[in-house]
Amino acid sequence: MISVLLVGNGNVATHLHTAFLKADTIVVTQISSRNLKNIPSADLTIIAVSDDAIAEVSSKINNKLVVHTSGGCSISELKNENNKGVFYMLQTFSKGKEVNFCEVPFCLEATNKNDQQLLDKVAKSIGEKIYEVDSEQRKALHVAAVFVNNFTNHLYKIGNDICTEHKVPFEVLFPLIKETASKIEFLSPKKAQTGPAVRKDKKTIKNHLDLLDENQQEIYQLLTKSIQNSVD
Amino acid sequence: MISVLLVGNGNVATHLHTAFLKADTIVVTQISSRNLKNIPSADLTIIAVSDDAIAEVSSKINNKLVVHTSGGCSISELKNENNKGVFYMLQTFSKGKEVNFCEVPFCLEATNKNDQQLLDKVAKSIGEKIYEVDSEQRKALHVAAVFVNNFTNHLYKIGNDICTEHKVPFEVLFPLIKETASKIEFLSPKKAQTGPAVRKDKKTIKNHLDLLDENQQEIYQLLTKSIQNSVD
Known part of the structure; x- marks a missing residue:
């Protein structure tokens, strides 16, 4: 014992x-x-x-x-x-x-x-x-966890805010959220990347920005830029 | 038929x-x-x-x-x-x-x-x-989907990059990723928010920033600011 x-x-x-x-x-x-x-x-x-x-x-x-x-x-x-x-x-x-x-x-x-x-x-x-x-590796894991947990949850919150403002139930997004999370177990996040940023679809990106408030726009633009830089 | x-x-x-x-x-x-x-x-x-x-x-x-x-x-x-x-x-x-x-x-x-x-x-x-x-609601859903799917996947990619650089297996994060995604079905993302940003834990935030490259730092800071503004 x-x-x-x-x-x-x-x-x-x-x-x-x-x-x-x-x-x-x-x-x-x-x-x-x-x-x-x-x-x-x-x-x-x-x-x-x-x-x-x-x-x-x-x-x-x-x-x-x-x-x-x-x-x-x-x-x-x-x-x-x-x-x-x-x-x-x-x-x-x-x-x-x-x-x-x-x-x-x-x-x-x-x-x-x-x-x-x-x-x-x-x-x-x-x-x-x-x-x-070890302590160095744990430090890295802890930062990585902030990205995949804390920050991801904040993106869910923004998704929820957008739905509430436009009167659509947030639950419509639940299956997509689950699928996104389970996909990485068989496909690396780099290969799993989809959407207007990676397609460099300027027209859709502009339409999206028009719908967002200032804070949401800033996040949208920074993450779009980061996605585009990561595939170059 | x-x-x-x-x-x-x-x-x-x-x-x-x-x-x-x-x-x-x-x-x-x-x-x-x-x-x-x-x-x-x-x-x-x-x-x-x-x-x-x-x-x-x-x-x-x-x-x-x-x-x-x-x-x-x-x-x-x-x-x-x-x-x-x-x-x-x-x-x-x-x-x-x-x-x-x-x-x-x-x-x-x-x-x-x-x-x-x-x-x-x-x-x-x-x-x-x-x-x-309707078309207006669908437009909103489409933008919200970019946040909860495309951008979330990019945060997974950053988590993966940090793990690779510090030689820890990314799979250690899989259970956390899944739990974060399933939590929102019974807890709103606003209430589910945890981590150093929402706690305003400046010491941990500084430690994290020291570990990141410039692009990761920019994303970390913007999302931390956005989380803090959303709870004020």
Whole structure:
């Protein structure tokens, strides 16, 4: 059995706690990061707190292996005295929505082979997709995730705004959105690119710009230019 | 039985032909748009050709109801003498990949009730999601589709580029991409927005910008600004 201590009570900590409770090989305890007076010992301590709090919380923990769950922070953000690592799950966690951990990529980092194996075992107790990712690679993944998640979601919002303004139901676009997302699994995004930008269809581009507000126009023009430059 | 004549031999015409062949209530014929000397008569003639060719091809057809399949063109682009309409399917069609027409939204436009009912019947013979959409609404949908499909795909490409440059497999991002796309069906994109932009996390934004090339930085900054303005 591996003992896991979870520190934090946000979405990530809560979803992990639920998952570990079901794992045969894990004994899990969860504590709040606001009450660090009596910290239980554990084989693995997972700090799932906001990026800004990682340094302070970790400095108060003397357990043997302490990891954080942040995609945006380096391993060196941890200020505990013993071993350090990272247990980053590249997925969005929403309150109230169950997480299927078999679909979650675990990006693991440790400073020695033993710790890496322990993180591996713990991740495999609840998941299937396990990757070794160092701090530099994780930084790149985190930026890439902003493009494919945060920024993509903002493009959905603009699509929604355009539909609302012109009185068409946004749901008409759902199948297209899903197809666009699933296409990249068998076709590279470069090859999957379609539309007026890549066709250099000036007439359609002009018609589209006429329909947009200033902010939408600016985004339309910049992304169109970027698409055209990427195929030259 | 309804007789349908398909004009064109691109992706849309070919996928429609395959689907209509399986429909009990439809007799379908397909002809090339390059050979318009002997045009068979039909209850419904569907012109599935490039936007630029719609006017010329339609001007040569004397059948009673002629429709085009373009999201970017108005109904007035048709130059036939009899009735006009639009039979627009809002989905990306790829060569070689089978289309599940039950998942395709049909956006139909006609100039009278009889024609609308005929288009409705024909769409229902192969599909399930039927919408009445006029030329103005379709124009808006077409622009919105550029944001949620063409531009989103370009953001995937940038994500892929960042991964390649930093030697992490792009597939690590697939579950996040899928989750982002499916989330909007139960949460509006405005409410689903997460990430450093909406949190106004200046430190992370700076770290991200340091990792990007000039073109990526420009897109990152504009979309970050747009996200921040949309929540103010």
